[in-house]
Amino acid sequence: MKIFNKVVIIGTGLIGGSLGLDLKKEHLVGRITGLSRKKRNAQLSKNIGAIDCAATSLEVAQDADLVILATPIEAIIDTGLKISKIIKPDCVVIDVGSSKENIVTKLSRVIPNFVGCHPLAGSEKRGVENFQAGIFNGSICIVTPVTKTNKNALKKVRLLWKSLGSQVIILSPGKHDRVLASTSHLPHGIAFALMNSIPDEFLNLSSGGLKDSTRIAASDPDLWSQIFLSNRSNLLAAITSFQTELEALKFALKNKDKKLLIKILKLAKEKRKKLG
Amino acid sequence: MKIFNKVVIIGTGLIGGSLGLDLKKEHLVGRITGLSRKKRNAQLSKNIGAIDCAATSLEVAQDADLVILATPIEAIIDTGLKISKIIKPDCVVIDVGSSKENIVTKLSRVIPNFVGCHPLAGSEKRGVENFQAGIFNGSICIVTPVTKTNKNALKKVRLLWKSLGSQVIILSPGKHDRVLASTSHLPHGIAFALMNSIPDEFLNLSSGGLKDSTRIAASDPDLWSQIFLSNRSNLLAAITSFQTELEALKFALKNKDKKLLIKILKLAKEKRKKLG
Numbered sequence: 001m002k003i004f005n006k007v008v009i010i011g012t013g014l015i016g017g018s019l020g021l022d023l024k025k026e027h028l029v030g031r032i033t034g035l036s037r038k039k040r041n042a043q044l045s046k047n048i049g050a051i052d053c054a055a056t057s058l059e060v061a062q063d064a065d066l067v068i069l070a071t072p073i074e075a076i077i078d079t080g081l082k083i084s085k086i087i088k089p090d091c092v093v094i095d096v097g098s099s100k101e102n103i104v105t106k107l108s109r110v111i112p113n114f115v116g117c118h119p120l121a122g123s124e125k126r127g128v129e130n131f132q133a134g135i136f137n138g139s140i141c142i143v144t145p146v147t148k149t150n151k152n153a154l155k156k157v158r159l160l161w162k163s164l165g166s167q168v169i170i171l172s173p174g175k176h177d178r179v180l181a182s183t184s185h186l187p188h189g190i191a192f193a194l195m196n197s198i199p200d201e202f203l204n205l206s207s208g209g210l211k212d213s214t215r216i217a218a219s220d221p222d223l224w225s226q227i228f229l230s231n232r233s234n235l236l237a238a239i240t241s242f243q244t245e246l247e248a249l250k251f252a253l254k255n256k257d258k259k260l261l262i263k264i265l266k267l268a269k270e271k272r273k274k275l276g
Numbered sequence: 277m278k279i280f281n282k283v284v285i286i287g288t289g290l291i292g293g294s295l296g297l298d299l300k301k302e303h304l305v306g307r308i309t310g311l312s313r314k315k316r317n318a319q320l321s322k323n324i325g326a327i328d329c330a331a332t333s334l335e336v337a338q339d340a341d342l343v344i345l346a347t348p349i350e351a352i353i354d355t356g357l358k359i360s361k362i363i364k365p366d367c368v369v370i371d372v373g374s375s376k377e378n379i380v381t382k383l384s385r386v387i388p389n390f391v392g393c394h395p396l397a398g399s400e401k402r403g404v405e406n407f408q409a410g411i412f413n414g415s416i417c418i419v420t421p422v423t424k425t426n427k428n429a430l431k432k433v434r435l436l437w438k439s440l441g442s443q444v445i446i447l448s449p450g451k452h453d454r455v456l457a458s459t460s461h462l463p464h465g466i467a468f469a470l471m472n473s474i475p476d477e478f479l480n481l482s483s484g485g486l487k488d489s490t491r492i493a494a495s496d497p498d499l500w501s502q503i504f505l506s507n508r509s510n511l512l513a514a515i516t517s518f519q520t521e522l523e524a525l526k527f528a529l530k531n532k533d534k535k536l537l538i539k540i541l542k543l544a545k546e547k548r549k550k551l552g
Contacts, residue, residue, distance in 0.1 A: 192525065194462070212492070219545070
């Protein structure tokens with residue numbers, strides 16, 4: 001069953017491209033046009049079948065039924081504002097950015113059918129060669145409607161994510177940003193800082209623990225700088241909470257307090273179990 | 277080719293038990309006796325073929341050609357001191373503890389053929405059900421001889437690890453402890469503190485990044501408290517280095533300094549690449 005007919009994906013990166021692959025595979029939409037600043041990227045996406053047609057001008061959004069804003073987060077608001085002037089009144093617009101408050105506030109004002117989304121999928125890898133069908137299947141997609149969000153648009157967007165196998169969770173944009181600061185942006189910040197604290201000559205002497213815990217430090221510096229800055233105050237608060245916990249660990253170590261150490265580690269292990 | 281005839285493994289946990297499995301599989305030793313405080317553990321190890329014979333008394337070390345100290349780190353020195361009084365003069369003794377300076381200093385004094393070892397293998401899991409053949413194959417084993425280490429014993433121990441497929445790296449005990457504080461003990465400490473900083477109600481909203489970066493927070497609290505305390509001053513220094521890097525990230529965030537942020541993240545990504 002087609003949920004939307006003409007779809008435009010703006011930004012054929014890992015999420016945009018993988019979305020294209022899945023939407024087509026599941027026959028959820030009609031024709032997909034993919035936009036990229038670099039013509040080559042959109043062309044490659046077309047070659048692997050993630051989109052039907054490659055373009056570079058936003059004008060193609062004019063007759064779209066669904067526009068997916070999948071650019072780096074810094075460009076989402078500007079791009080949304082630009083297309084708001086040319087899209088059809090009933091065109092549904094979603095974004096897939098990693099922070100939501102700013103984007104949803106600004107774009108809900110100018111796009112009647114805007115629905116903020118954040119699929120918790122993807123990886124530290126970028127680009128066409130890493131497009132992957134099925135990455136949304138079994139993953140969580142947080143959808144962040146606000147009071148003025150059109151109910152019908154919301155319904156169709158929820159159905160879209162569900163049809164891709166995602167578990168849809170509804171959060172306010174503000175709550176989303178506090179949660180993600182803690183569960184995603186903080187771990188990334190820690191992984192970057194952890195890597196930087198390890199002397200170069202020690203790097204060849206590490207085991208699996210360090211590799212796993214810093215996999216996300218291989219993420220794209222430009223993209224993640226944008227994500228960090230887009231959720232700056234929540235991330236700063238999350239870092240401060242983490243610093244308090246690290247100080248507790250240091251305190252126990254300094255005082256050779258094994259009982260307290262075990263208590264701290266036990267609590268962490270219990271919480272880790274809940275992550276699955 | 278047998279390197280040692282009669283072997284006693286004291287502590288049939290994940291490392292001791294997996295070592296037993298591999299030593300037998302590769303026919304590197306003769307008969308293996310496994311010791312455990314809990315008779316059931318040693319018996320289970322026997323049942324799965326990790327050892328030939330289960331025991332609970334240290335007396336079995338009397339006629340051993342190789343003793344492997346694989347107890348929790350807190351018990352290694354005491355156990356080593358005890359067996360030093362009963363082993364044959366030419367018996368080789370190794371430990372597999374996660375910190376080396378204290379252990380090597382104390383046991384080299386009383387055991388002529390003591391060689392400190394630290395195989396960088398294993399995982400956050402414990403117990404017989406997680407024994408795994410082949411975990412040393414392709415992994416690094418750090419061996420930490422000191423001036424008084426018997427050359428012949430060192431040669432045989434290196435051969436043993438090589439025969440299991442390990443890459444043997446020679447470090448001084450002090451250097452080992454500084455390296456491991458940074459590449460293993462610090463990441464564990466961070467993972468525990470990170471888990472503790474995440475509000476319970478956010479735990480079901482995390483993606484792969486958090487899961488990977490906190491896998492090691494599921495490690496055993498008692499064992500890891502012991503490891504932390506055994507390498508306390510190096511770990512405290514490593515935490516301080518990490519805190520400095522985290523403050524740099526915070527500084528860039530507070531000042532909305534995207535250029536500096538990208539510089540920090542790029543450096544981390546480059547270092548992460550070297551980890552492989």
